[in-house]
Amino acid sequence: MDGLHDQVQDVFRRVFGDDALVIQEATTADDVPGWDSLMHINLIIAMEKRFGVKFATAEIARLKEEGQNVGILLTVLGSKLSRLKT
Amino acid sequence: MTVGSQGFIVLVAALSVVFPLIPGVRARQIALAAGSLSFLSLFVGNAASWLALAVFIGSGYLVARALQARPRSGLFAAYLVALVGAFVWLKKYDFLAGLLPPVLLAHPLTVVGISYMLFRQIHFVVDSMEQQIEGASPWTYLNYQLNLFALLAGPIQRYNEFRESWDRLEPLPRHWRETAALWIRILFGVMKMWGFGAALLFVYEKCHERLISLARGSGGEGAGIVLILFAGLFVAYPLYMYANFSGYCDVAIGSACLFGLALPENFDRPYLSRNLIEFWTRWHRTLGFWIRDYLFIPLYRFVAGTWPGYAAGLAFLCYFVAFVIAGVWHGTSSNYFVFGLLHGVGTSAAKVWETLVIRRRGRAGFKTYLASRPIRGIAIAGTMAYFALTMFFFADSLDGCFSILHVVGGAINGLGSP
Numbered sequence: 255m256d257g258l259h260d261q262v263q264d265v266f267r268r269v270f271g272d273d274a275l276v277i278q279e280a281t282t283a284d285d286v287p288g289w290d291s292l293m294h295i296n297l298i299i300a301m302e303k304r305f306g307v308k309f310a311t312a313e314i315a316r317l318k319e320e321g322q323n324v325g326i327l328l329t330v331l332g333s334k335l336s337r338l339k340t
Numbered sequence: 341m342t343v344g345s346q347g348f349i350v351l352v353a354a355l356s357v358v359f360p361l362i363p364g365v366r367a368r369q370i371a372l373a374a375g376s377l378s379f380l381s382l383f384v385g386n387a388a389s390w391l392a393l394a395v396f397i398g399s400g401y402l403v404a405r406a407l408q409a410r411p412r413s414g415l416f417a418a419y420l421v422a423l424v425g426a427f428v429w430l431k432k433y434d435f436l437a438g439l440l441p442p443v444l445l446a447h448p449l450t451v452v453g454i455s456y457m458l459f460r461q462i463h464f465v466v467d468s469m470e471q472q473i474e475g476a477s478p479w480t481y482l483n484y485q486l487n488l489f490a491l492l493a494g495p496i497q498r499y500n501e502f503r504e505s506w507d508r509l510e511p512l513p514r515h516w517r518e519t520a521a522l523w524i525r526i527l528f529g530v531m532k533m534w535g536f537g538a539a540l541l542f543v544y545e546k547c548h549e550r551l552i553s554l555a556r557g558s559g560g561e562g563a564g565i566v567l568i569l570f571a572g573l574f575v576a577y578p579l580y581m582y583a584n585f586s587g588y589c590d591v592a593i594g595s596a597c598l599f600g601l602a603l604p605e606n607f608d609r610p611y612l613s614r615n616l617i618e619f620w621t622r623w624h625r626t627l628g629f630w631i632r633d634y635l636f637i638p639l640y641r642f643v644a645g646t647w648p649g650y651a652a653g654l655a656f657l658c659y660f661v662a663f664v665i666a667g668v669w670h671g672t673s674s675n676y677f678v679f680g681l682l683h684g685v686g687t688s689a690a691k692v693w694e695t696l697v698i699r700r701r702g703r704a705g706f707k708t709y710l711a712s713r714p715i716r717g718i719a720i721a722g723t724m725a726y727f728a729l730t731m732f733f734f735a736d737s738l739d740g741c742f743s744i745l746h747v748v749g750g751a752i753n754g755l756g757s758p
Contacts, residue, residue, distance in 0.1 A: 287703040292655055292691070295637060299644055310470035312498075315633045 258332060262324070265300045269293065279325030283318060294318045307334040341382055343492055344533045344591040349526070356598040360511040368509045369483070372599060379488040383452035392449045396426060400461035401481050404468035411469045419465065427458050433672045453491040455669060459630050460485055464499050466634060473499055480506055489596035493588060495606045496626040502601075509600040522594045529590025532583045540580035547573035548736070548744075555743035566751035570744070578724075578731045582610065585624070614719035615690035616683065617659070619727060627666070635662035656691055660684035675738045682730040 259277075267275045270288055283289040289297075294317070298309050309317075309330075317327055341347045355375070362368045384390055403419045428436065431454065432445055451457075464481070467473045476499065484502045547569045554561060561569070589606040596603045610623035620628030639658040644651035667680015698706045709715060733741055 287707070288698075291632070292640070295640055296644065296651065299641060299648075310467070310472050311633055311637055312467050312470065312472040314637055315629070 258328060258335070261304065262301070262328060262331065265297065265304050269297050269300050277324045279323060279328065281324040282322070291318060301331060305331065305335060307331065307338060309334075341379075343489070343595075344530055344588055348595075349530060349591075352526070352595045352598065356511070356595075359599055365507070365509050368511070368600070369479075369506065372488075372509070372601075373483055373486075376483065376486045376488040376491070380452070380486055380491065383450075385450055386448055388447075389449050389451055392430065393451050393454075396423075396430075396451065396454065397457065397461070397482065397485050399423070400465060400485075401476070401478055404465045404473075404476070407465060407469035408471065408473070416465070416469060420462070423458065423461065427454060430454060431672050434674060453493075456490065456492075456494050456496060457485055458669075459496045459627070459634075460499070462634055463496075463630065467499065476503075487596075487601065489592045489599075489601060490603060493585070493592075494624075494626055495589060495593070495604050496630050497604055501604065505600060505602045511598065511600045519598075522597055525590050526594035529587040529594065532587025532590065534587075537580055537583035537587060540576045540583060543572055544576040544580055544735070547576065548740075551744045551747055552740060555747045563751035563754040566747060567755075570748045570751075573744070574728050574732060577735045578728045581731060581734075582607075582623075611724055612720060613723050614716055615693070615723055616686035616726065617690045619723055620663075620687070623727075631662050631666045635665055652695070656688040659688040659691055663687050670734070673737060675733050675736065675741065678733040678738065678741075679730050682726075682733065686726055686730070 263275070263277050266277050266286070267273055270286060270293065275286070277286070283294065295314065298314050298317075302308055313330060316322070317330065341351075359368065359371065362371055384393065399419070400423070403415070407416055429440075429444075430447075430449055430451055432447075436445055464473065464476070464484075468476065480503055481499070483506060484497075484499055487497075487502070490497060550561075551566070551569050551573065553559065554566065586607040593603045593605065604626050606625050608622040608625060610619055613619035613622050620631065622628075636658055639661060640651075640655055643654040643658060647654065661684065663683040663686075664677070664680040667683050668677055670676045670679060694706075697709055701709060736744070
């Protein structure tokens, strides 16, 4: 998961244009300046390109809802990647 | 009978007492399904309309299951075009008069609630294709589409959310305090619809009637009176819409809850929104979220994936297109197109403005900008005024709107002349 965390952090840094950005599992959209609905979709598109996965429309919306955080994003992404391997 | 009418409330009161006594989830589901069917039968006028409804809904289920088994973008696109085409034809959109021979538009089909069914159906098909809905049964799907509490005007519930309460169907609440709270909500909803709403509609209609008669040259009024009439009309209609629609939702959500069905909230103090994008997360929220998920996200995803270098600029266009389409969905005549156009302009302008402020002040400066109370006050007032402008075109035909604007323009010119 650490490797995945670092890769996801790298995607965050590129999307938000902030090389010093540090994300943790508890990080939410409120903690990252500029993480609005539009940037959220940009983030998802960047994840899809980087990891070769596809997020469903409902998942994209769900990941931006209140109570969601980077930890949940990592879990969803992790399960997609493991499905990709099998 | 409609949601919120006297007959409806009496029926809900009587049935909500009997309903919890029905033993077993399946029996309660059958009872509720019978209620939905009876309610629907009040609005379906002929056998052909029943058939059209069956084809409309049935096709959605079959295509969703086919796409779930094997996702095919070609089939999805073809079905989407056919579905929207059927919707436009069934609703007899004005622009069809110039495209189709009159005989094709003279059909006797009236499918009530079809606008909301369309949204639910698109959601169901997309989410099934993307494996977000599992094991949907025709029985649950049918009840999801025909649920009497959401049939006429929403809220636009998502399938999984509906299934969660449908599968349990425990009449809520169990404590008398919860029951009392629900009934207070229902009765407050009735008061909003038939008390405040009716009074505001009366004001709107009186102002409208007088302005239209002035436009037709009947009598004359001073410029001040004309402007007061216009202000009355301009303010009363959006307030009426809020009272009527949020009241309707109070009745629908409260009543559904008495029968064990949880419906999503549809309003969250919309007139406190600081721009039109926020407005759509507070007003008719389930529609706003639907537009975001099934129009804006796919559109933006497509353009940002295809032309990543232009994504930021194209985002404004996506807001515009999504909200114009949403506006047109509201009704069949050209004034709804103008309504949608204004919302498209308003939402994309809100995003442009935000981008400009961030560019000029940086993220930290933008945070300070958002925290400023005077700016917030101006933004809320501006959003309310702009929304009222869009509702001006929602409420009347374009001919009526322009006639009124002509009278008001004349009055304003009159104020300036000696």
